[in-house]
Amino acid sequence: MNKIRFVTDWIIPPRLFGLVRNSYCDLVHLLSYKKHQIASRNAIFHNKYHGKRCFVIGNGPSLKQNDLLQLKGELTIVMNYFCENPVLGSWQPTLYCAGDPLSSYHVHELEAMKNVPKKILPTEGYFFPLSVRNLFVKNSIFLEEKTFYLDMCKSFDDWNGRKELSLTGAIPGVQNTAIMGIILAIYMGCKKIYLLGLDHNWLAYKKISLTPHFYKGLPRDRLDPTNSWKYVQNIQAVFIMFSQYEKIHEHARRNGIEIINLTEGSYLDEFPTAKLEDILKG
Numbered sequence: 001m002n003k004i005r006f007v008t009d010w011i012i013p014p015r016l017f018g019l020v021r022n023s024y025c026d027l028v029h030l031l032s033y034k035k036h037q038i039a040s041r042n043a044i045f046h047n048k049y050h051g052k053r054c055f056v057i058g059n060g061p062s063l064k065q066n067d068l069l070q071l072k073g074e075l076t077i078v079m080n081y082f083c084e085n086p087v088l089g090s091w092q093p094t095l096y097c098a099g100d101p102l103s104s105y106h107v108h109e110l111e112a113m114k115n116v117p118k119k120i121l122p123t124e125g126y127f128f129p130l131s132v133r134n135l136f137v138k139n140s141i142f143l144e145e146k147t148f149y150l151d152m153c154k155s156f157d158d159w160n161g162r163k164e165l166s167l168t169g170a171i172p173g174v175q176n177t178a179i180m181g182i183i184l185a186i187y188m189g190c191k192k193i194y195l196l197g198l199d200h201n202w203l204a205y206k207k208i209s210l211t212p213h214f215y216k217g218l219p220r221d222r223l224d225p226t227n228s229w230k231y232v233q234n235i236q237a238v239f240i241m242f243s244q245y246e247k248i249h250e251h252a253r254r255n256g257i258e259i260i261n262l263t264e265g266s267y268l269d270e271f272p273t274a275k276l277e278d279i280l281k282g
Contacts, residue, residue: 060199
């Protein structure tokens with residue numbers, strides 16, 4: 001049996017274990033001058049766009065149905081391989097983010113990531129988990145002055161949705177980058193957050209890596225670690241993800257923030273839905 005599971009299941013009550021784990025994470029963050037110094041740079045974004053609306057844009061195939069040219073001049077957060085989108089010839093996003101952990105960066109993935117700053121030039125900056133910083137700095141992929149890192153060492157299981165997620169300290173790790181984008185929008189003070197390209201239909205496919213995007217498959221898909229997963233692992237991963245959406249939605253409601261899903265045919269039913277055209281008309 002996994003030693004951590006044994007401790008959490010049989011020795012320390014789950015809630016107490018979560019409290020201890022998060023307290024330890026906070027302590028490490030405070031005692032590590034380097035971590036504190038890196039994360040403290042994020043303070044400049046706190047409530048920077050207070051009261052504004054924001055579009056968090058994923059990479060699902062439904063994105064091809066939207067006229068993204070209409071979002072020129074809007075506050076936008078894009079992610080992962082949005083660099084494959086031709087709309088970048090007309091406008092650049094406000095923020096770019098990728099929430100993948102260090103373990104996901106095999107050779108092909110790292111090479112593909114090097115294309116991002118060649119095409120995506122966000123007006124504010126790039127955001128990543130702190131765990132990938134050394135790898136990116138070593139490979140000189142992103143301009144350091146435009147790159148920011150989040151200390152994602154906590155667990156969503158131990159966050160009750162009441163406490164603010166301060167990006168200058170330790171926060172929960174995310175199951176997918178779209179959740180990271182929503183957290184960034186909330187931290188910046190946005191009061192209306194619209195979601196696009198979040199089809200979230202992974203369970204309709206035998207392998208998560210087979211799920212289509214708005215762009216054609218890239219070489220990195222062959223080395224995707226999810227290729228070796230059993231279907232039950234897909235189910236578990238998606239369950240965790242939807243549970244995180246539920247928590248972040250509850251946090252948003254408590255703070256008077258609306259999150260609306262504009263993705264046509266999306267399986268993500270945690271949020272109310274609307275059409276992009278109607279939002280832009282309004």
